[in-house]
Amino acid sequence: MAGINASAAPATVSPGLSIRGLRLEIRNGKSIKTILKGIDVEVPAGRITGLAGESGSGKTMTAMAVCGLLPDGSVTSGDAIFEGQNLLDLSPRRMNALRGRKISMIFQDPTASLHPMISIGGQLTDHMRHHMKYGKAEAHHRAVELLTMVEVPRPEEALRKFPHQFSGGQLQRIAIAIALACNPSVLLADEPTTALDVTVQAGVLRLLRRLCDDLGIAILLVTHDLGVMSALADTIAVMRNGEVVETGNRFQVITSPKHPYTKALIDALPTHEAIMVDDDDE
Amino acid sequence: MSLEQGLTRPRFRLPATLRNPMAVVGASIILLWILVAAVISHIWPVDPLAQNFDRLLPPGAAHWFGTDQLGRDVLSRTLAGSQTSLPLSLLLVVCAMILGGSLGAIAGYFGKAIDETIMRIADLVFAFPTIILAMVIAAALGPSLTNAVIAMLIVSWPSYARVMRSLVIGARGSEYVIAGRLMGSGAFTSLWRDILPNVLAPLLVLATLDVGTAILLLSGLSFLGLGAVPPTPDWGAMVSDGVQQFSSWWIAVFPGLAILSVVLAFNFLGDAWRDSLDPRTADAVQGRAI
Amino acid sequence: MPESSNSGGQARPAKATARGHHPLARYLATRLGLSVLLVFGVTLVTFVLTNLVPADPVQAALGEQAAADPQIVAQFRKQAGLDQPLPVQYVNYLGRLLTGNLGTSNQTRLPVSQEIAKAFPATAELALVAILISIVIGVALGLWAALRRRRAADHVIRAVSLVGLSIPTFWLALLMYYIFFFKLRIFPGSGRLSPTAIAPPHVTGLYTVDSLLAGQLDNFADALSHLILPALVLALYTVGLLTRFSRSSVLDVLNQDFVKAAKAKGLPARVVVTRYVLRGALVPIITIVGLAFGSLLSGTVLVEKVFAWHGIGEYAFTAATKLDLPAVMGVGLVVGIVYIGINFLVDVLYGVIDPRVRIQ
Amino acid sequence: SSGSSSNTNTGSSSSVVVDSSFDLKTADPAREFETTGAIVAHALYESLLTFNGDDVTKPVDGLASYKISDDAKVVTLTMKAGHTFSDGTPVTVDDAVFSLERVQGIKGNPSFLLDGVKVAKVDDHTLTLTSAHANPALPFILPNGALGIVNSKVVKANGGTTDANDKAEAFLNKTSAGSGPYQLESYDVASQVVFTANTKYTGSEKPGHGRVVLRNVAGPTQKLNIQAGDSQVALDLNPDQAKEVQGGDLKTISGASPYMIFLLMNQNQAVNKFTSNQDFMTAVRRGIDYGKIVSLAGTGAVQPGGVIPSLFVGALKSDPSNSFDATAAKASLAKSGYSGEEIPLNFPNDITVQGLELQSIAASVQAQLKTIGINVKLAPQPVATELDAYRGGKESIGLWYWGPDYPDPADYLVFTPGQLVGLRAGWAANASPSITALANKAQAATGNDARQAAYEDLQRAMNKTGPFIPLLQPAKNVVTAGTISSVSLNPVWTIDLAGIK
Amino acid sequence: MTNETPAGDGAEEILAVNDITVTYRRPGRSLLTAVDGVSLSLRRSEVLGLVGESGCGKSTTARAVCGLEPLTSGSVLFNGEPVSPLSMKRRPKHLLGIQMVFQNPYASLNPRRRIGSQIEDGLGLNRQRDAWNVNELLEKVGLHPSDRDKYPHQFSGGQRQRIAIARAIGTGPDLLIGDEPIASLDASLQQRVAALMRDLAIQAGSGLLFISHDLAIVRTIADRVAVMNRGIIEEEGPVDTVWRHPTSAYARRLLAAIPVADGLGKLPGLPTRRQN
Ligand SMILES: Nc1ncnc2c1ncn2[C@@H]1O[C@H](COP(=O)(O)OP(=O)(O)OP(=O)(O)O)[C@@H](O)[C@H]1O
Numbered sequence A: 001m002a003g004i005n006a007s008a009a010p011a012t013v014s015p016g017l018s019i020r021g022l023r024l025e026i027r028n029g030k031s032i033k034t035i036l037k038g039i040d041v042e043v044p045a046g047r048i049t050g051l052a053g054e055s056g057s058g059k060t061m062t063a064m065a066v067c068g069l070l071p072d073g074s075v076t077s078g079d080a081i082f083e084g085q086n087l088l089d090l091s092p093r094r095m096n097a098l099r100g101r102k103i104s105m106i107f108q109d110p111t112a113s114l115h116p117m118i119s120i121g122g123q124l125t126d127h128m129r130h131h132m133k134y135g136k137a138e139a140h141h142r143a144v145e146l147l148t149m150v151e152v153p154r155p156e157e158a159l160r161k162f163p164h165q166f167s168g169g170q171l172q173r174i175a176i177a178i179a180l181a182c183n184p185s186v187l188l189a190d191e192p193t194t195a196l197d198v199t200v201q202a203g204v205l206r207l208l209r210r211l212c213d214d215l216g217i218a219i220l221l222v223t224h225d226l227g228v229m230s231a232l233a234d235t236i237a238v239m240r241n242g243e244v245v246e247t248g249n250r251f252q253v254i255t256s257p258k259h260p261y262t263k264a265l266i267d268a269l270p271t272h273e274a275i276m277v278d279d280d281d282e
Numbered sequence B: 001m002s003l004e005q006g007l008t009r010p011r012f013r014l015p016a017t018l019r020n021p022m023a024v025v026g027a028s029i030i031l032l033w034i035l036v037a038a039v040i041s042h043i044w045p046v047d048p049l050a051q052n053f054d055r056l057l058p059p060g061a062a063h064w065f066g067t068d069q070l071g072r073d074v075l076s077r078t079l080a081g082s083q084t085s086l087p088l089s090l091l092l093v094v095c096a097m098i099l100g101g102s103l104g105a106i107a108g109y110f111g112k113a114i115d116e117t118i119m120r121i122a123d124l125v126f127a128f129p130t131i132i133l134a135m136v137i138a139a140a141l142g143p144s145l146t147n148a149v150i151a152m153l154i155v156s157w158p159s160y161a162r163v164m165r166s167l168v169i170g171a172r173g174s175e176y177v178i179a180g181r182l183m184g185s186g187a188f189t190s191l192w193r194d195i196l197p198n199v200l201a202p203l204l205v206l207a208t209l210d211v212g213t214a215i216l217l218l219s220g221l222s223f224l225g226l227g228a229v230p231p232t233p234d235w236g237a238m239v240s241d242g243v244q245q246f247s248s249w250w251i252a253v254f255p256g257l258a259i260l261s262v263v264l265a266f267n268f269l270g271d272a273w274r275d276s277l278d279p280r281t282a283d284a285v286q287g288r289a290i
Numbered sequence C: 001m002p003e004s005s006n007s008g009g010q011a012r013p014a015k016a017t018a019r020g021h022h023p024l025a026r027y028l029a030t031r032l033g034l035s036v037l038l039v040f041g042v043t044l045v046t047f048v049l050t051n052l053v054p055a056d057p058v059q060a061a062l063g064e065q066a067a068a069d070p071q072i073v074a075q076f077r078k079q080a081g082l083d084q085p086l087p088v089q090y091v092n093y094l095g096r097l098l099t100g101n102l103g104t105s106n107q108t109r110l111p112v113s114q115e116i117a118k119a120f121p122a123t124a125e126l127a128l129v130a131i132l133i134s135i136v137i138g139v140a141l142g143l144w145a146a147l148r149r150r151r152a153a154d155h156v157i158r159a160v161s162l163v164g165l166s167i168p169t170f171w172l173a174l175l176m177y178y179i180f181f182f183k184l185r186i187f188p189g190s191g192r193l194s195p196t197a198i199a200p201p202h203v204t205g206l207y208t209v210d211s212l213l214a215g216q217l218d219n220f221a222d223a224l225s226h227l228i229l230p231a232l233v234l235a236l237y238t239v240g241l242l243t244r245f246s247r248s249s250v251l252d253v254l255n256q257d258f259v260k261a262a263k264a265k266g267l268p269a270r271v272v273v274t275r276y277v278l279r280g281a282l283v284p285i286i287t288i289v290g291l292a293f294g295s296l297l298s299g300t301v302l303v304e305k306v307f308a309w310h311g312i313g314e315y316a317f318t319a320a321t322k323l324d325l326p327a328v329m330g331v332g333l334v335v336g337i338v339y340i341g342i343n344f345l346v347d348v349l350y351g352v353i354d355p356r357v358r359i360q
Numbered sequence D: 001s002s003g004s005s006s007n008t009n010t011g012s013s014s015s016v017v018v019d020s021s022f023d024l025k026t027a028d029p030a031r032e033f034e035t036t037g038a039i040v041a042h043a044l045y046e047s048l049l050t051f052n053g054d055d056v057t058k059p060v061d062g063l064a065s066y067k068i069s070d071d072a073k074v075v076t077l078t079m080k081a082g083h084t085f086s087d088g089t090p091v092t093v094d095d096a097v098f099s100l101e102r103v104q105g106i107k108g109n110p111s112f113l114l115d116g117v118k119v120a121k122v123d124d125h126t127l128t129l130t131s132a133h134a135n136p137a138l139p140f141i142l143p144n145g146a147l148g149i150v151n152s153k154v155v156k157a158n159g160g161t162t163d164a165n166d167k168a169e170a171f172l173n174k175t176s177a178g179s180g181p182y183q184l185e186s187y188d189v190a191s192q193v194v195f196t197a198n199t200k201y202t203g204s205e206k207p208g209h210g211r212v213v214l215r216n217v218a219g220p221t222q223k224l225n226i227q228a229g230d231s232q233v234a235l236d237l238n239p240d241q242a243k244e245v246q247g248g249d250l251k252t253i254s255g256a257s258p259y260m261i262f263l264l265m266n267q268n269q270a271v272n273k274f275t276s277n278q279d280f281m282t283a284v285r286r287g288i289d290y291g292k293i294v295s296l297a298g299t300g301a302v303q304p305g306g307v308i309p310s311l312f313v314g315a316l317k318s319d320p321s322n323s324f325d326a327t328a329a330k331a332s333l334a335k336s337g338y339s340g341e342e343i344p345l346n347f348p349n350d351i352t353v354q355g356l357e358l359q360s361i362a363a364s365v366q367a368q369l370k371t372i373g374i375n376v377k378l379a380p381q382p383v384a385t386e387l388d389a390y391r392g393g394k395e396s397i398g399l400w401y402w403g404p405d406y407p408d409p410a411d412y413l414v415f416t417p418g419q420l421v422g423l424r425a426g427w428a429a430n431a432s433p434s435i436t437a438l439a440n441k442a443q444a445a446t447g448n449d450a451r452q453a454a455y456e457d458l459q460r461a462m463n464k465t466g467p468f469i470p471l472l473q474p475a476k477n478v479v480t481a482g483t484i485s486s487v488s489l490n491p492v493w494t495i496d497l498a499g500i501k
Numbered sequence E: 001m002t003n004e005t006p007a008g009d010g011a012e013e014i015l016a017v018n019d020i021t022v023t024y025r026r027p028g029r030s031l032l033t034a035v036d037g038v039s040l041s042l043r044r045s046e047v048l049g050l051v052g053e054s055g056c057g058k059s060t061t062a063r064a065v066c067g068l069e070p071l072t073s074g075s076v077l078f079n080g081e082p083v084s085p086l087s088m089k090r091r092p093k094h095l096l097g098i099q100m101v102f103q104n105p106y107a108s109l110n111p112r113r114r115i116g117s118q119i120e121d122g123l124g125l126n127r128q129r130d131a132w133n134v135n136e137l138l139e140k141v142g143l144h145p146s147d148r149d150k151y152p153h154q155f156s157g158g159q160r161q162r163i164a165i166a167r168a169i170g171t172g173p174d175l176l177i178g179d180e181p182i183a184s185l186d187a188s189l190q191q192r193v194a195a196l197m198r199d200l201a202i203q204a205g206s207g208l209l210f211i212s213h214d215l216a217i218v219r220t221i222a223d224r225v226a227v228m229n230r231g232i233i234e235e236e237g238p239v240d241t242v243w244r245h246p247t248s249a250y251a252r253r254l255l256a257a258i259p260v261a262d263g264l265g266k267l268p269g270l271p272t273r274r275q276n
């Protein structure tokens, strides 16, 4: 079903991530719940791949499976190929060495995904020091650099502050900085703007676009907001009930959806006529 | 998904608590003790008060649990002890729950001065050393299990009040409560119909977990001579007799095991119950005071 | 527990009309004010309570024949100020308190403050060691159980902690004394020091500390070896309690997104657990530690009796049963104040641990 | 220094640990009147007269020798030379006079011992104690530890006076000022009192150990301690515990104690209409299985014939009025008009007498009376609360004990109508003229034989119609380690610490 | 569906919010003015949309209109009578005509009561006794009459929100307030629920105050819209005017920031940087 720019995905070592036939079951006692029923998604480097779908369709679980952060009792099969190795088969040790280093993640709620009692500096540098063996000063230097890159004002000062001292948009930027700290090749963003205001969201979306373009990172963008999808994703995969029901490039999927579910999703959107706004801020 | 859930939920609700093997063990022990208290101890052939036997006999064929310092049969006393220890601790817990729960609910719902007054009193009771309070009360009213229960009630309501208050404060801002009030329900209806049913479960769980503590506290008071009046068979009092006759270990061990079994049973049950609550309410229970 | 404010989400004040300069200082000042108010309340409770006791303190204080002599009784009443109206007695009581005078024991005619100064450190030492043991063991077990949730280790730990919560302390105390002192000879006998030992010079009243301060290493070893068994007995209950609470608060934290986020950073499990999970679980644990320590301070009478420890618990018990009202008032007040102090300390610790309290 | 306390040698440099349940209030002899206080006072202070070992039937010379006038009103005491206080100064008449006047003047618990007695110095060797009425008990009172002689100069220097302004107690709680075999090393009213031998001591009973630690330990722990060798003497084992430690090298010294446990039946109609009924009282008297109660109290316990314990002059061996006969009891009960009404039995539940809990006795009495048809309800209270009702004469049936203030039958006249304990049973002064007459006769009798006969008559009469039922004289069980060769017990001061050899 | 005939100018005004200010005392004594001089008015059968960023004071305004929040200054008139703050006492009769549908579908229904009886509570308030019955209402919001005996947890979020709407409509309100009633719903449901709310309100002749941060949806159901920012109304007017020709800079930014699902990959406009 991988119907995307085949040229961007060389068969052997692709710089991105390629998910093929991913199945996931969660066993709890005797009950077995099938969450994912064979997912195929290509996440090539330098592009943003969108994963859309209704609530509970398994978007988050797909990202979690790639990271190896599934709940207890999960059983996976299929492939998630990254740098020639199947992430699903890696030992927890080797997976841990990749997580945060080559593969990073951003969560939906920035206030919840940062530890409220640890300073921003602490949370931004601890994995750098672990993965990259940076010294204190080196890590600090890199942290300032990162905060500057994601446009958090007064980075030096920010490092000493705690999460509750920032707004949601700033926190999401910080979360992105944390994810980018070790120069990952793949970034999994699970609804990174859902908890944010439209105005703040606009800034974060731009940031993601820029990172993708400038750093050549492969981004998997999970969201149920088709507006966001349309603004950011290069290709879109639509999920429903643990299956990918439609994959295609952005324009195709949004303007001429094939699957009835995608159609329904798009029909439900309020129609947008041309908005007459002078973009005076740009 | 929601439909499926909807169909199965009501039928699974109680078993969900009881599916846990520990909960099954707990429930069976409690049932067994209820049976003992209600039936077996009444028809048991040996009189728990009769001082007809040789003193301090070790467990043997004639007296499975031995005899105590006055020549009474420890087995029949242990069985009969369930008639006082169980109902009294339950009574204590229920009273503390009702008293503390009501005060906490009132404090939480009405807030402001009422809240301040009630909660500062609760703080005071907390700050005042429990055992001294209990002892002074028991000393003043005279030792008896009823008075011990009253004393313990006075010192134990605040933890219920605290939990209840925080639950009610959490619930009173809930949208369904506000919706109810927008539809014109008064304070009482609002508390009774909208809030209470939704906060009762954690309180009940707390109470379940407290039954064991109650038995222990009452037995502690008995040990200090402020609880059960002889010759009433009471587990705590029996254990404290056993401390005097420490070499005759059977005097203390069997009622002690009885206490242990009940405490464990209620805790197993309460634990399972709490685990089956939704996480947000379970939160409030675990934040309870001692 | 700290009251969590209801205002959720990211607060972006539309207009902050006033701005706090030292939120932590103000927070602490409020807590302190509240504590002082509570202390005042405790004095009132002690006073009212002791006046509610129906028995006549005169009869309790005087010997059989002296109590029959109306002249002695009248003199005693006068000396104790019992002939004044209650409000006056209360004001007098407060006045005396301000000068540090807790009154004189009816039983021993010693200043209550002096007696408490002796009894309190004994219990404090015991409770401190017990709470330290409980924290180390209880938190470790609770953490372990939470990390192994629903597996064998979890069930075993929970069952064991419940057993700890279910055994009557006084009986356990005697049993432990029997096993470890009498049978196995691992620990020394009752009391705080060997009978032949001479107590170290009084500085803190904690024998272990005082003996170290005085450089008496053998006394230190002696005091410590006497301390361990009763402390273990006391700890068993609090270990059970802390295990349960740590388990559930760690479980709560484990469900938080920031733990998942920490794992997603590829941090080693050890770091995630110690740095992220434990720290997050600390606030509820500290609350319980505070409460448990408070209850240890006044709830040790049963253990003290068995171990001939003669601490504040036994003192309170004797005072209450002998109707030694000045002693009851003194001990109620002191324990109450210490309890309030501990709670204040817990509040301060919140501030230290949780930047949301410290920095606004 | 720390380490094991067990001692094998009994040289004067060794130390000994005595475990006891404290009821200590003070180390000031003029104020103490409790069991532990008496042990402490006896070790620290010598008294003018004393007893020889446990024989309390005959006072012997202490710091002084004595003569009592024929009318028993004047006791003349002649100081013996050679006794010195621990600071080396000699004990003088002035010290004796000061000490006794101080006991009287500060109105402490023991001051009643010298009620109506005038203390006067005659010369540098002699003093007299003069009473208005015949007071043949006075020589028996003088050995009491409360009447120990203190160093008047030292005590005065530390605030001591002979009136209510006395401030010496705090000093005496830190430092002893006596001529006894021991000096106070440290004193902690709650945990322990440590004694060191008084090097200036010149008395007869030389201290067996250089250092004695008297510790406050609860009964069950005492037992484990002595078994483990952690202590050498345990004073408060109950009979069962004492029996359990038998075998091995521990020794148990059992004997009757001077305590007498009794039931009182209130004679006041208003308090209870049954307990004041003669037939009902007889029913109770005959309905109690004394043998069973005595067996509760173990070896050495006896049933006293009357209120006076077996150790004293005037004790009654046994009396058929106080014997178990269920049929007679039921017959009397039938006559009394009682039909199953509940009668409360009050007793203090936080008191043990020689390790024996009153609670067990109460439970036993209740069970026995139940078999003859009397419905007794136990109503225990802590002693501090219950004392009120007891002293106020408000108990229907009370279970109490009496410990002698001094080892003389005169101490038991308080049980007669209109007297201290008699009133507690609602026994008014005019309630029984015949018994009152017998009491007066007993009080006036002088000479051992006459007194013995008079007190026996009095007790027999009281056993017939009086409100008191003497139940039990519990045993005193002292357990000593194998390293201890002898101890010296005495009903007045329990144990002579110097006598632990 | 957009912009049906705006309610006639002659319709009676049911709500007049006159220059209200609401301040919160926050822990630590600092005062926060959440609503700062807001004025609004609403007529029968009219839908007024209130949009703005999170925390700008929309909910506070709604709560103040219901009397749930004491006013620091200004007044709220409902049917010409002042709205008194809701104390612990029963709510006065004349205010029962104001009903609200809340943001969180999981919290707006009492989880321990059958939904049928909760809807009946609402019906009990209706002045026209027989205007509705439970079954009709359920059908109206697309549920089956047999659902009345179920408990809230047996429904999905969208269904619950529809039940809450049914309950509010059942009271026959003069004024219906929706405080972000669609915010937590699935994208595919938002539009449907919003439209349902509008339809039912207009049908019952009530005024609807519809609060949302999603201008795109408000535009489809509202007659007039007010844009709120930091406690003040930045701009107010007919929805088309505001949508196409916003006059305030803030409204423009807000509009520009909305990503458009046109498949063109156009990034939304940037907000001006703000200092916190
Ligand atoms: N810990 C878990 N155990 C069992 N089932 C789970 C667990 N977490 C999620 N699920 C189930 O997995 C399915 C997919 O969940 P997932 O979180 O991936 O959905 P989603 O598409 O991210 O939805 P949303 O848009 O609401 O975030 C759901 O049916 C959910 O109930």
Ligand SMILES: Nc1ncnc2c1ncn2[C@@H]1O[C@H](COP(=O)(O)OP(=O)(O)OP(=O)(O)O)[C@@H](O)[C@H]1O
Pocket (backbone or CB within 6 Å): C006, C007, C009, C010, C011, C012, C013, C014, E024, E025, E026, E032, E034, E052, E053, E054, E055, E056, E057, E058, E059, E060, E061, E213
């Ligand atoms: N009870 C309260 N106490 C103190 N401040 C409050 C309270 N409720 C709200 N606030 C503050 O008032 C301001 C306005 O809040 P309000 O809830 O009205 O915003 P909103 O526009 O509804 O935002 P959202 O879209 O997040 O619901 C916010 O800054 C909020 O933090």
Ligand SMILES: [Mg+2]
Pocket (backbone or CB within 6 Å): A059, A060, A061, A190
């Ligand atoms: Mg998700």
Ligand SMILES: [Mg+2]
Pocket (backbone or CB within 6 Å): E058, E059, E060, E180
């Ligand atoms: Mg809001």
